[in-house]
Amino acid sequence: MARLLFAKGVRGEIVGKLQRRLTDLGFDPKGVDGDFGDATREAVRAFRASIGLEATDSIDVPTWQRLMSVPIPPVAERSLQLTAAFEGHGFKLARGNWDGAGVTWGIIGFTLKFGSLSSTLLEIHRRDPELLRQAFRNKTAELLQMLRAPRTEQLAWADSISVPPRKTHLAQPWRSAFSRLGEIEEAQAVQLERAVSGYYVPALGTANELGLQTELGVALCFDIHVQNGSVKPSARAQITRELAEHPELAEQELRVIVANAVADHGRPPFQEDVRARKLTIATGAGKVHGRTYLVRNWGLAEIRLPAGAFATADV
Secondary structure (H helix, E strand, C coil), X not given: CCCEEECCCCECHHHHHHHHHHHHCCCCCCCCCCECCHHHHHHHHHHHHXXXXXXXXXXXXXXXXXXXXXXXXXXXXXXHHHHHHHHCCCCCCEECCCCCCCCEECCCCEECCCCHHHHHHHHHHHHCHHHHHHHHHHHHHHHHXXXXXXXXXXXXXXXXXXXXXXXXXXXXXXXXXXXXXHHCHHHHHHHHHHHHHHHHHHHHHHHHHHCCCEHHHHHHHHHHHHHHCCCCHHHHHHHHHHHHHCCCCCHHHHHHHHHHHHHHCCCHHHHHHHHHXXXXXXXXXXXXXXXXXXXXXXXXXXXXXXCCHHHCCCC
């Protein structure tokens, strides 16, 4: 049986690519919304039937190859799609100062507070200054000034453009400007590069250190680096103690230990949210923010990465 890649319930940029290709070939998924719903399932079923495959409504490896004519998305991209869904982010979404992070924008939530938003936007500007002007228009000079300002000044500015009382949303025209920038292909490319270099490559190192060798293990570590920054020393100590007590573990059991340790040593208001996300990846299924996830439908499985994969992000 061919390996399942993507199926019902998946959301994200990979699904959008599938939908665009199906549309180009005359199999209408009723729009390109990045959601593998009923219309996309019917389009996939029709495409598979047209090429002589069993008329099922999921994407396996042969279907991907025949439909897309490129290799399957790398583990980095599949992990990013899942974590972005947890985070509730896409390339375009920007949020206000609801959590003290200033402005949060992009595929994994680059933040002003921790510097990743400023560095990402300045890199986009370095490559092509016209891109920020295209998105932010007469607010470009103000934005650039803030990106180079001291952190306290940046956060005060972010608070001033966040809509009270909850400050979840940005005021206009900033919300639309960030959305326009996220639509630009060159800006998306910078976001993806930053996600890989800043989060996925460190996640490979963490997975290797912890003895996690599968796609699910790497995806778990990627989600840890995005949501939690890293595995804290106190969480590592807990993992070490539990490994000493249970030296012979299957990888799923190890993933569960890692997931719980990271949650146990997270910020108290968010511990159970962290636990839900991490255990969903660790076990392959779960509920996050009220939505059920079957991780195999997201192209991530109990499959060991190839030899040498932990020395490169190209996996």
